[in-house]
Amino acid sequence: MKFTISALATAAALTALPSFAQDLVLSIGSRGYGPAVERNIERYTAENPDVSIEWNKVSDVPGETRKLYVTGLTAKSPTPDIYAVDVIWAGEFAQRGWLEPLNGLLADDTIAAFNPSLLAASTVDDKVHALPLYADGIHFFYRSDLLEKYGLDVPQTWEEVLAASQTITEGEGNPQLYGFVSMWAKIEGLFMNWLAFTNGNGGGFYDADGNVAVNSPANIEATQFMVDLLHEHRMTPDSILNARPDDARTLFQQGRAAFLMVQDFVHAPLSADNSPVAGKFDFTRVPYFEGHEDANSTTMGGWFLGINPNSENKEAAADFLSFFTAEDQQLTAAVEDNRAPTISAVYDNEAMGSNEVLAKFGANYDFGVVRPSAGSGAKYPRVSEIMQLEITNALHRQKTVEEALNDAQKQLDALLSD
Amino acid sequence: MTSMTSPLDRRRHLTGLAFITPTMLVIIAILVYPILQSIVLSFGQSSIDGAEPYQFVGLKHYAALAGNDRFWNSLWVTLTFTAISIPLELAMGIGLAVLLNEHFRFKGIARLAVLFPWALPTALNTLMWRWMYNTDYGLFNAAALQSGIVDRPINWLGDETLAMMSMVVVAVWKTSSFMALIILAGLQSIPRDLYEAGRMDGMTRWQEFREITLPLLKGPILVALIVRSMDALRTFELPFNLTDGGPVTATESLSLYAYKVIFDFIEFNYGAAIVVVQFLVIFAMSLLYILTLRNKD
Numbered sequence: 001m002k003f004t005i006s007a008l009a010t011a012a013a014l015t016a017l018p019s020f021a022q023d024l025v026l027s028i029g030s031r032g033y034g035p036a037v038e039r040n041i042e043r044y045t046a047e048n049p050d051v052s053i054e055w056n057k058v059s060d061v062p063g064e065t066r067k068l069y070v071t072g073l074t075a076k077s078p079t080p081d082i083y084a085v086d087v088i089w090a091g092e093f094a095q096r097g098w099l100e101p102l103n104g105l106l107a108d109d110t111i112a113a114f115n116p117s118l119l120a121a122s123t124v125d126d127k128v129h130a131l132p133l134y135a136d137g138i139h140f141f142y143r144s145d146l147l148e149k150y151g152l153d154v155p156q157t158w159e160e161v162l163a164a165s166q167t168i169t170e171g172e173g174n175p176q177l178y179g180f181v182s183m184w185a186k187i188e189g190l191f192m193n194w195l196a197f198t199n200g201n202g203g204g205f206y207d208a209d210g211n212v213a214v215n216s217p218a219n220i221e222a223t224q225f226m227v228d229l230l231h232e233h234r235m236t237p238d239s240i241l242n243a244r245p246d247d248a249r250t251l252f253q254q255g256r257a258a259f260l261m262v263q264d265f266v267h268a269p270l271s272a273d274n275s276p277v278a279g280k281f282d283f284t285r286v287p288y289f290e291g292h293e294d295a296n297s298t299t300m301g302g303w304f305l306g307i308n309p310n311s312e313n314k315e316a317a318a319d320f321l322s323f324f325t326a327e328d329q330q331l332t333a334a335v336e337d338n339r340a341p342t343i344s345a346v347y348d349n350e351a352m353g354s355n356e357v358l359a360k361f362g363a364n365y366d367f368g369v370v371r372p373s374a375g376s377g378a379k380y381p382r383v384s385e386i387m388q389l390e391i392t393n394a395l396h397r398q399k400t401v402e403e404a405l406n407d408a409q410k411q412l413d414a415l416l417s418d
Numbered sequence: 419m420t421s422m423t424s425p426l427d428r429r430r431h432l433t434g435l436a437f438i439t440p441t442m443l444v445i446i447a448i449l450v451y452p453i454l455q456s457i458v459l460s461f462g463q464s465s466i467d468g469a470e471p472y473q474f475v476g477l478k479h480y481a482a483l484a485g486n487d488r489f490w491n492s493l494w495v496t497l498t499f500t501a502i503s504i505p506l507e508l509a510m511g512i513g514l515a516v517l518l519n520e521h522f523r524f525k526g527i528a529r530l531a532v533l534f535p536w537a538l539p540t541a542l543n544t545l546m547w548r549w550m551y552n553t554d555y556g557l558f559n560a561a562a563l564q565s566g567i568v569d570r571p572i573n574w575l576g577d578e579t580l581a582m583m584s585m586v587v588v589a590v591w592k593t594s595s596f597m598a599l600i601i602l603a604g605l606q607s608i609p610r611d612l613y614e615a616g617r618m619d620g621m622t623r624w625q626e627f628r629e630i631t632l633p634l635l636k637g638p639i640l641v642a643l644i645v646r647s648m649d650a651l652r653t654f655e656l657p658f659n660l661t662d663g664g665p666v667t668a669t670e671s672l673s674l675y676a677y678k679v680i681f682d683f684i685e686f687n688y689g690a691a692i693v694v695v696q697f698l699v700i701f702a703m704s705l706l707y708i709l710t711l712r713n714k715d
Contacts, residue, residue, distance in 0.1 A: 067681045074684075096684075097469065175569070186664050238573035239553035241665060251554060381682050392666050396578070 022051040022316055027069075027080035031060035031265055032303060033134060036333040040324050047323075051316065061244075062086050062188065073098045073308070081311040082321055085130055087302040088188070088373040088380055090122035094129035095378045099306040101127035105318040113327070113343050121374055122304055130306030131325045132342035134333065137300045137365055138192055140287055141252065141260040141270070145280040146172075158200065158225060158287045161259060165235045168258045179235035181248040181257040184226075186392045189245055191384050192299040193261065194391050195369055197222040200288035200297035205372045212372075212412050214387070215405035222289065223394055223401045230395065241395060253277055261286065263301060264361055267338060285364045296369040302342070334358055340365065379415060386411045453697065459690035479691035489692065491667050492675035493699070498582065499671065500650040500703075503589045507646060508639070510590060511597025516627075518598065519605045529602075536595040544659035547588045551575050551660075575661050578668035585660055585669050589650065597642045604638030605631070640711045644704050651700045672696045 028037055041053045056079075058065045066089060072079070073093075085093055093099050099122070102111060111119070111128050118132040142154060146168050155161040165179025183189035198204050203218030213219075230236050237251070245262045249269065252260035255276050260266070271278050288295040305325060307317045323329070330346050333339040338358045341347060352358070373380040390408035393399040399407065460479055464472040483489045518529050535543065550557040551574040559571040575581050608631065616626050654673035657663050663670030663678075672692060680689035 063682075070681055070684060186662070186666070237554060238571065238576055241573065241576040242553065256554070378684075381684075385678075385682065389666065392664070396665055398578075398666055 022048075022313065023054065024051065024082065024313060024317055024320055025054045025056055025080040026082045026320075027056040027058050027065075028084035028303075028305075029060040029065065030057050032136070033084075033333070033337075033339060035337050036329070036339060039332065040329050043329070044320060044323050048319075051320070053320065056080055058084075069093075069098075073310075076310045078308065078310045078312050080308060081313055081317040082305055082307055082324075084133065085122075085304045085306055087118075087121050087132075087300075087304060088371055088384070090130050090304050090306075091124060091374050092378045092380055093306070094122055094124040094127075097309060099129035100309045100311070100314060101129055102131065102307070102318070102321075103127050105307070105314065106322050110322050113345065114325075115342050115344055118302065118342050121370075122306070124377075130304035131321060133303045133305050133325055134330075134339040135300060135302040135342060135365065136264050136340065137298045137361070137368055138196060138261055138263050138286060139283045139298070139361070139364055140285065141262075141266065141281055141283040143168075143255075143258050143277065143280055144282045146258050154282075154284050155259075156284075156287060156293070157290050158197075159290050161287050162229070162233060162235065165258055166233070169235070176256055178237045178251070178257045179233075180229060180259045180261070181236060181240060181243065181251045182261040183243050183245045183248050184230075184236075184240045184395060185242050185244050185247075186388045187244060188384060188388070189262070190391055191371065191387045192301070194223065194226070194387065195299045195371065196261070196286045196297045197226055199299075199369050200286065200292055200295045201225075202289075202292050202295060204369065212409070212416065214412065215402070215409040220401050220405055223391065223405065225289075226391075227394055227397065227401060231397065241392075252281075264338070267357060283360070285367055294367075296367050298364045298367045298369065300365065300368040300370050302340075376416065382415055383412060386415070456690045456693050456697070459687050460694045463687055465686075475687075479688050480695075482688065483691055483695065488667060488670075488675065492670050492672045492692075493695070495582075495668070495670055496651055496653070496672045496696075496699075499585065499589070499653060499669075500647060502582075503586045503593075503650055504643065504647055506586065506590045507594045507597050508643065510594035511601055511642065512635075512639075514594060514598035515601035515605055516631075518602055532595045532598060534595075535592045536599075538592075540592065540655040541659050543592055544588060544656055547584075547591075548575070548660055551584055576665050578665055581661050581665060581669050585656055588660065589653070589656060593646060593649070597646060600638050600642040600645075601635060604635045608634050636711060640707060644707050647703055647707070648700050651703060652696060672699075 026037075026041070030037070037055060041055060045051060045053060058068060066086070069083065069085075073096075085099070090099075111131070114132055118135065119128055121132075122128055122130040147154060147164065150164075150167050150171055152164045152167060153160075155164045161180065169177055169179050182193055184193060195205065198219045201218045201222035203213075203216050203222060205212065205214060207213035207216060230238075230240060239247070243251075245266070248257075248260055248262055249266045251257050252266075253270055253275055267283070269275060270281060286297040286299070288297050305321055307314055307321060311317050325342070327343055327346055330339075330341040330343055331349055331351060334341050334346060335351050335355050335358075338355065338361065340358065340361055346352065347362070371380075372383060376383045386408055390399075390404040390411075393407075394401045394404035398404075458472075461474060461476060462472045463475050463478075464470055514532055518525065518532065522528075549555070553559060553571045553573050553576065556574070558574065559568075562568045562572060572580070574584050612630050612634075613626055616630055621629065652673050653671050654677065657669045657671050657674050658677075661669045663674050667675075673696065676689050676692040676696070679685050679692060
């Protein structure tokens with residue numbers, strides 16, 4: 001009797017194997033890489049008809065997706081098999097054992113093709129834990145029609161941004177029109193903003209020796225400029241303090257702001273046919289303060305793809321992962337969807353020349369700065385939280401800029417020496 | 419007590435036990451076990467996936483909490499929110515209940531309508547209110563700007579005091595009807611002859627309310643207060659969806675802070691300590707209600 005049951009079970013397992021073993025679940029949002037995800041899945045299943053891939057569309061708000069992953073990964077859930085991680089989590093997730101090391105699963109050549117400085121973000125104990133899918137960053141979008149109307153050049157420095165904002169808002173005389181909008185709610189995007197402002201003033205998270213120096217004079221000056229933009233010059237709406245990227249994008253798209261500073265995903269909705277500002281806007285590199293034209297003020301982001309260590313189909317997942325991130329797929333995503341490739345060889349392809357938008361994004365990335373996630377690993381969420389909280393304190397004038405940044409420095413020193 | 423040993427009583431006793439057991443098991447599984455687990459976690463250091471074995475650290479997390487301004491802030495926010503919203507809800511609830519207890523046309527529809535905000539999920543309600551509070555597109559600012567009351571949009575959810583007030587308004591709007599429902603049930607159980615007797619003695623309507631209605635509503639009010647205070651002390655969906663605890667941390671409740679510690683910073687043990695403190699606060703509050711309202715008899 002026992003024999004029969006186990007034999008039956010084995011037979012059932014064997015017959016079930018071909019259909020079940022090759023089911024893969026991929027978790028990634030639809031905003032950042034949307035059209036490419038569908039295309040890549042189609043391409044892959046056309047070549048591998050026995051594999052079925054389920055796209056689990058997760059939230060486009062990174063914080064929400066992160067909580068979803070944390071719950072699933074701590075419970076050792078075997079799904080998703082492959083999932084997208086924000087560049088700032090790559091190191092932390094690898095340290096926590098939430099990403100399968102890829103060396104061994106993938107050929108060394110496959111891994112070596114990627115941009116080494118991006119790979120560094122997911123490398124822990126000399127092992128790569130996730131492959132970079134695309135890079136993005138924040139850019140400075142402007143209303144080209146308004147600049148032209150008032151005979152203004154595209155502003156390069158924050159001083160010019162302020163002057164241009166004043167000229168435009170006074171000239172238009174419309175109380176519904178603001179100068180500058182961005183994402184200053186207490187979110188990761190606020191920290192990205194702060195890094196753009198401070199690096200543009202020759203400051204930043206670290207000093208020249210690589211020590212944490214968030215309360216440096218250059219940082220205090222740049223942060224004060226942010227506070228003044230809001231409270232003294234009144235160039236931003238009060239709602240900037242609650243604004244997430246899409247809130248800022250909406251204001252700009254409805255023609256209620258002259259300047260917008262957010263990530264590059266807004267380019268697609270802003271230039272869509274039904275967009276009120278289509279054909280009336282352009283973008284340039286994140287501004288800097290006078291005298292800092294070489295500043296790396298473009299805060300960079302990006303997404304990685306990795307494999308869940310609890311996946312029951314790691315090998316199949318690895319095969320799909322390497323296909324998904326391969327040169328051909330990256331080239332199409334670059335040319336058609338403006339997604340910046342992470343394999344350096346893609347940039348040399350002739351087809352790349354046809355995409356001017358991506359070429360401009362790429363030129364801005366030459367002035368890129370990354371967030372301090374690699375250096376702080378599993379502590380990065382708390383680093384970012386400290387910075388978000390203290391910058392918010394300054395923006396709400398709960399503390400002076402100096403007090404807020406001194407407090408941040410104190411907390412960071414305690415956290416990082418622990 | 420000797421009667422307990424008679425065979426019939428013993429059988430009744432066993433039957434009673436058999437009826438209670440399944441419920442007790444469910445309560446132990448979903449209530450007692452998590453509470454005990456939280457207490458155990460709060461006194462130790464471990465990782466939730468078992469990679470790091472549990473290590474007893476005593477009061478370490480509680481000592482850290484005592485010196486954590488953000489924790490005290492979230493406790494203060496929670497208590498302030500409860501202290502402002504509960505009396506308002508109670509007043510509104512009694513008012514609504516007395517109204518709904520009167521005889522008028524469409525009473526059935528009115529009772530249903532009052533329950534509507536309470537029947538909708540908090541998260542949905544809150545998102546709806548967030549749109550109305552929206553600084554640039556919201557209903558309130560559109561009205562305030564068009565009527566000329568203000569010339570610059572009010573940042574309802576971006577100002578510390580206004581954000582707390584906005585949150586209280588949503589809570590009162592949503593849960594007064596729950597208070598009303600419980601109190602209405604109490605009202606309907608008050609015998610009519612008491613009022614008739616009162617009228618014979620020449621009582622005014624206000625005296626009737628003070629001398630008959632309120633004392634007899636003590637039980638239902640106690641129930642409503644305890645249930646609502648427990649809810650308010652662990653409020654989560656409201657600040658999570660309305661303000662995310664902001665601006666800065668002006669509306670960050672204990673639950674929201676514990677949630678951030680656990681899911682953003684992945685510090686389960688420290689988060690458990692916050693939850694245990696919250697449990698004690700709610701426990702103390704419930705005891706206080708029961709004792710004060712009982713002693714007056």
